[in-house]
Amino acid sequence: MQKQVKYEQAIKTKYPEQVVIAIAKDKEGKANPVTLGWTMIVSGEPAMMAIAVAKGHYSAKTIRHSKCFTISFPSSDMAEAALFFGSRSGRDTDKFAEFKCRVEPAKKIDSVLLYDAVANFECKLEWQKAAGDHIIFVGRIIASHVNTKHKKRLYTLAPSHRMGPAGK
Amino acid sequence: MQKQVKYEQAIKTKYPEQVVIAIAKDKEGKANPVTLGWTMIVSGEPAMMAIAVAKGHYSAKTIRHSKCFTISFPSSDMAEAALFFGSRSGRDTDKFAEFKCRVEPAKKIDSVLLYDAVANFECKLEWQKAAGDHIIFVGRIIASHVNTKHKKRLYTLAPSHRMGPAGK
Numbered sequence: 001m002q003k004q005v006k007y008e009q010a011i012k013t014k015y016p017e018q019v020v021i022a023i024a025k026d027k028e029g030k031a032n033p034v035t036l037g038w039t040m041i042v043s044g045e046p047a048m049m050a051i052a053v054a055k056g057h058y059s060a061k062t063i064r065h066s067k068c069f070t071i072s073f074p075s076s077d078m079a080e081a082a083l084f085f086g087s088r089s090g091r092d093t094d095k096f097a098e099f100k101c102r103v104e105p106a107k108k109i110d111s112v113l114l115y116d117a118v119a120n121f122e123c124k125l126e127w128q129k130a131a132g133d134h135i136i137f138v139g140r141i142i143a144s145h146v147n148t149k150h151k152k153r154l155y156t157l158a159p160s161h162r163m164g165p166a167g168k
Numbered sequence: 169m170q171k172q173v174k175y176e177q178a179i180k181t182k183y184p185e186q187v188v189i190a191i192a193k194d195k196e197g198k199a200n201p202v203t204l205g206w207t208m209i210v211s212g213e214p215a216m217m218a219i220a221v222a223k224g225h226y227s228a229k230t231i232r233h234s235k236c237f238t239i240s241f242p243s244s245d246m247a248e249a250a251l252f253f254g255s256r257s258g259r260d261t262d263k264f265a266e267f268k269c270r271v272e273p274a275k276k277i278d279s280v281l282l283y284d285a286v287a288n289f290e291c292k293l294e295w296q297k298a299a300g301d302h303i304i305f306v307g308r309i310i311a312s313h314v315n316t317k318h319k320k321r322l323y324t325l326a327p328s329h330r331m332g333p334a335g336k
Contacts, residue, residue: 043300132211144178
């Protein structure tokens with residue numbers, strides 16, 4: 001049976017929520033990672049994914065500038081990196097310099113991949129459109145990578161950014 | 169370490185993937201539920217969610233017609249309903265008539281809520297835009313509901329629609 005409640009209460013039922021790290025370079029060539037829970041696949045053929053990035057955030061600026069981005073699925077042991085990349089702004093921080101996290105160059109776009117992630121998807125920006133206080137960026141996937149070792153994805157398990165594997 | 173592979177292989181790392189059931193009425197007033205994994209929150213203030221629905225599918229037609237839809241988080245014991253609603257077309261099936269599933273009227277839009285779901289969100293269609301072989305529908309949430317009992321969300325755990333709770 002359903003009971004009407006405020007949105008803020010109802011949305012607490014969303015967990016576990018997937019975590020991705022989106023990466024794009026700014027105009028100085030600095031790769032800027034940002035942690036996001038608001039992402040989905042949007043097309044099978046051609047393969048496309050979407051992310052929702054807060055308006056005015058530096059990450060939105062880097063994607064608009066470089067017109068391409070990586071979507072990385074961090075592994076369940078990357079909670080600390082995900083928390084760091086999600087809580088700082090690239091406007092005043094070189095996140096990859098401050099938080100050591102192995103990267104390697106992307107193959108088809110001017111971005112980087114996360115060496116220890118479960119998977120990395122190289123995306124070319126297809127379109128963007130505002131939705132409320134965020135911007136939806138849709139990317140066409142032009143190269144895909146997986147970790148040579150078996151890894152589990154990282155999820156947010158509960159409010160206050162408690163993260164870990166979804167299945168224990 | 170990353171290894172480049174085909175997209176089809178890389179995307180198999182996505183599990184567990186959240187499941188939602190979107191519901192909209194067609195022009196005969198028949199409520200049509202469809203099971204989707206491709207969904208995300210897109211805005212906090214105002215609260216908005218997006219879903220990606222295959223072009224040409226009956227569900228896309230019902231949303232375009234009624235300009236509103238429910239996003240329901242099915243509970244972990246609703247795998248059978250989710251599978252049924254995701255594998256039939258509303259064009260030739262009255263899914264709620266064929267698969268018994270308790271519903272109740274939505275409060276603010278002309279749609280229904282799933283009585284046994286973890287949560288239900290009533291959405292007014294804000295905008296829609298094609299992305300590859302799907303259409304992204306963005307809805308503004310105007311009413312939210314939760315189950316009076318504690319329930320776990322349903323996830324797809326592996327390919328071939330194996331569904332259940334994410335955490336065992």
